């Protein structure tokens with residue numbers, strides 16, 4: 001039997017967690033809609049198929065029986081038909097896009113999901129995000145003052161990590177001195193050096209809510225006026241007529257804290273590594289930093305994205321790229337495979353800082369499109385610009401980096417950098 005005939009794809013296998021890229025290529029070329037019997041899941045690996053799948057807005061596919069990140073244990077549980085909706089009490093919406101059930105049962109209605117997204121989404125809109133520029137720049141400069149004096153440091157956690165965690169603390173009114181604790185708690189979530197690979201979201205879920213809940217309690221006691229948009233929006237929100245408890249508000253804001261802290265630092269560190277690896281590209285970016293950092297960050301979102309996949313579940317019998325899908329079966333879209341699809345991006349495995357990007361899936365698409373996209377673009381541009389404007393020569397040490405094997409986030413958990421020349 002040839003290697004291809006032998007081919008099986010399992011996102012939780014040790015080889016895949018170390019380096020899924022070779023299997024992504026086989027999937028794209030030979031099995032673009034791959035069915036895994038073990039997980040009763042279809043895997044989409046081509047850019048166009050993922051794009052079409054996420055463009056469907058008819059409610060056929062949902063995040064109802066899990067979050068968008070399905071752990072291996074849940075994956076091994078096969079649904080028999082449409083899964084039951086998540087509970088209504090307590091109301092831990094997270095990213096569930098159909099009405100939770102409970103006494104009144106779930107009904108496939110997506111109103112609650114949209115309502116909650118609206119209620120806490122105001123600080124993520126462009127106008128509010130733009131008002132954060134001087135805060136983010138200030139924290140980045142402060143960090144660089146301290147780090148450059150040391151000469152060598154960890155680009156992921158000590159630079160981008162602290163800036164991202166501080167920004168999310170600022171948005172959620174968590175005291176800024178807690179940023180290192182927030183960062184450490186969130187990094188714990190993608191630890192997969194345990195016998196059971198995948199994600200351990202339970203701990204981080206509770207820990208992150210612990211950071212936010214006291215803020216909500218204080219705000220409720222002292223009164224709110226809309227000027228803390230994420231918190232106040234959730235205090236104003238009524239879920240089918242009832243207000244949320246402090247814990248429920250905190251749990252519903254947990255995704256913002258994690259989404260805003262976890263991914264961007266790894267992308268910026270990896271992006272600076274690619275520029276260091278390609279001195280000609282670094283020189284070209286330096287010609288006009290404010291303009292070019294805004295362009296280069298888009299290629300970094302495509303090329304350096306650590307999040308591998310997200311999942312949905314079919315609510316009804318349907319069809320996917322010509323294959324029958326039954327209610328309860330899952331579809332997982334392989335984001336990093338789509339990002340390296342030659343059918344969409346010529347020379348897709350090459351980093352090209354100013355490559356034309358007409359379509360981008362780095363932030364997903366459709367109903368669950370990343371709520372933090374504007375913040376990520378602004379913060380990414382600032383982190384690059386501040387670093388490159390202070391540092392005229394640097395050296396990265398990828399051989400000493402830590403890339404924890406993970407089925408979900410495969411990125412530079414740490415990346416040592418030595419500063420050779422700076423102002």
Ligand code: HEM
Nearest residue numbers: 068095255256259260263310362363364368370371372376
């Ligand atoms: C920096 C600030 C960020 C924040 C606050 C943030 C927050 C979030 C939240 C709350 C969601 C869930 C939306 C929902 O399901 O309704 C989400 C989705 C998503 N985010 Fe972000 N995120 C940020 C940055 C990023 C970055 C840098 C990337 C990668 C380039 C990214 C990629 C995604 C993707 C792909 C989804 C969609 C997941 C799906 O389809 O299930 N995010 N983000």
